[in-house]
Amino acid sequence: MSVEAIKAAVERVRPHIRRTPVLRLEHCSDATIPSGTHLKLECLQVSGSFKIRGAVNRVKSLSAHAIAKGLVAASGGNHGLATAYMARQSGVPATIFLPTNASPLKEQKLRKLGAEVRYAGAVWDEAHQAATAHARESGAFYMHPFADDAIVSGQGTIGVEMLEQIPDADLYIIAIGGGGLIAGVSQVVKAMKPKARIVGVEPVGSPTLHACFAAGHVVRLPQVTTRVATMACGRTDESIYEIARRHVDDIVLVSDEAMQRAAELLWFEFGIAADLSGAASLAALMAGAVRPKPGERVAGLVCGAGVDGLSA
Template identity: 60%
Template sequence: MNFADVAQAAERIRGHVRRTPMVRADQLFAPLGVEDLWLKLECLQVTGSFKARGATNRLLTLPPEVLTRGIVAASGGNHGVATARAARLAGVPAAIYLPGNAAASKIEKLRGWGAEVHVGGSVWDEAHELARAEAERRGAYYFHPFADRQIVAGQGTVALEIIEDVGPCDVYLVAVGGGGLIAGMATAIREKNPSARIIGIEPTGSPTLHDSLRAGEVVRLPAVTTRVATMACGRTDESIFEIVRDAVERVVLVEDEALEAAARWLWFELGIAADLSGAASIAALMTGAVAIRPGERVCGLVCGAGTEGMQGR
């Protein structure tokens, strides 16, 4: 994948997804020690996450005849909802497979979009195997959340909007599940803002890219223990790994509890209801997993909507 793919995706999906706002995180009760922090609110995207970009781009690149038997996907939640919406736009059925740790709110949203929902497997990788088998059985088209050039290109359009709206940032903080979002954004950022620091954030219970980068090759995790289904993946794709290896400064790890605390911080400070993946950039700053240098402009991506920030536990 290259920058032209992202630029073409931006033109293709214009008018089919929202251009989400940027907000400066200031006037805070509990500051994070960052002088110039901006948040990209993809939690306000149609379907509630950035995933609508990739799914819509993939839909718009396909001839209608390949979709006549519907669309199948496996997801921790957000990609599934985006795929269900794409199927609705195409007027075809969607079957979405979720692991057992998927949030009930994501299942409810999927059903609201008219998807056929199946829960199977303990983690995304197992749901993925079930979904691929079902797609083959039906003759349906499979929407992979990250091992798909057009879906990754669609996710990269987030970065183009950030740079167009607030100019280049010094640091970009990006949540990682399978890696499609950070790969797409990094492709765009390196073209437009080559000196930027791009940092990925994973849960300690799903260090997929972290461990692959350390090993110098794609590895399969022996176990995925995070409770955050939208950030859980046992193995990334080789093409994603190559982009991240060449373009991302590093990937840091945070505990699930830090993601929960960050979601509460977003709700308290800014009234933003984020899912736990959407709170990852704040968690990295709160825990000190990422050190920000004086004067650096930082962009954090609130990549998904949820109710975790409002629970106050």
């Protein structure tokens, strides 16, 4: 993966995605949110999250023969939805493996997209094992959510848009599941703005890259306890870790409850329906896990849609 690959992905995915808007957070009752914070609303993206960018870039890089037997994915929800969407667009079947903590609403959406849904294991890593086995047996193409250069390059197109839409931002706060999103975004942002600060956000119950940074190499978490299925990953990929090690300045941890509060605020104050991963950037600010330096202009990402905050 390279900046050139991300720029090529911009052209490849452009006809198939939305250029999502950016919201400046003003007139907010929560004083912990810095004035002028901007959020890019990927919750309004095709399929409901940023994941469609990577899925489009991967599928459009393949021949019709390569996907003739269908697409397979393991997902906490959002990557599965993007894969199912691209399978429907391509006229091939999709089989999506979910962990048991995945959102029932996302399962319903998958079925409406025509995907076959199978549950396997309590966390993504176990669903991944079942999905790869199915792909080998069926001949379908496996859509890895982060250990795939084309997927990560597609996610990096968000960074290109953020640089264009929020040109004065110098602190970027990005949610982490497996790490593909922050790998793509950090690579292009650091290339264009080397002095920008990039901070990743992980759940306390799934500190995947945080643990790798502490160890100095890729490690597997002994357990994953977060209820946020879209951010639950026991082990990242070596290539993702190497990109993050070079380009990500810090990784902070937030509780599931902090993400819940942020999702509720997004709905109550701004009418934005975000899932818990989508609320992670804002949660890091509200919980004080990320403290902007004086004068830093903040750009976050609402990376996925959901109903987690709608009870507020």
